[in-house]
Amino acid sequence: MALRRILTIVVSTLFLATAAHAVQPDEVLDDPALEGRARAISAELRCMVCQNQSIDDSDAPLARDLRVLVRERLVAGDSDAEVMDYLVARYGEFVLLKPRFGLHTLILWAGAPMALIGGAIAAYIAWRRRQGEGSVAEKPAPLTADEKAELERLLKDG
Numbered sequence: 745m746a747l748r749r750i751l752t753i754v755v756s757t758l759f760l761a762t763a764a765h766a767v768q769p770d771e772v773l774d775d776p777a778l779e780g781r782a783r784a785i786s787a788e789l790r791c792m793v794c795q796n797q798s799i800d801d802s803d804a805p806l807a808r809d810l811r812v813l814v815r816e817r818l819v820a821g822d823s824d825a826e827v828m829d830y831l832v833a834r835y836g837e838f839v840l841l842k843p844r845f846g847l848h849t850l851i852l853w854a855g856a857p858m859a860l861i862g863g864a865i866a867a868y869i870a871w872r873r874r875q876g877e878g879s880v881a882e883k884p885a886p887l888t889a890d891e892k893a894e895l896e897r898l899l900k901d902g
Contacts, residue, residue: 773815782815785827789814790841798841810839 773779783800789810791802799807799814810831817827831839843849887895 773819778815778818781824782811782818785814785818785824786811788828788841789831790839792835792839 773782786800787798789799791797791799791804791807791810793804793806794802797807799810813831814827817830822830828840832844837843837849843852845853
């Protein structure tokens with residue numbers, strides 16, 4: 745029973761360790777509401793070094809700087825939208841893990857569905873062409889008189 749309890753504690757600790765964030769203790773705000781807002785914003789911002797992690801999950805020095813900047817803006821009284829707009833103005837749309845929908849990002853949002861539709865159309869056309877070729881191959885042209893004579897000669901000699 746004691747071994748089972750120890751094993752449960754070890755496994756639970758491992759699960760908790762995998763969910764850890766890169767936020768350092770000196771970055772954490774005293775106000776839990778502001779800290780929650782900072783974490784929510786940080787989870788939506790891309791680390792410019794790692795590029796596939798949020799700044800909340802990254803240990804890169806630039807990610808730390810961005811986390812500190814987010815907290816400074818929140819302490820200064822900015823709303824969440826103002827903080828995001830400030831960072832987008834400073835670093836561009838690339839800083840957002842989920843880009844905003846707009847005219848300048850239309851190709852990004854429409855690209856995948858258009859590629860899927862184009863692929864489906866191409867597959868349908870290829871399928872139709874194969875159906876047409878198959879029907880021609882199944883019905884051979886009738887033999888000419890010369891071919892019939894040659895066939896009879898081969899069958900007699902055979």
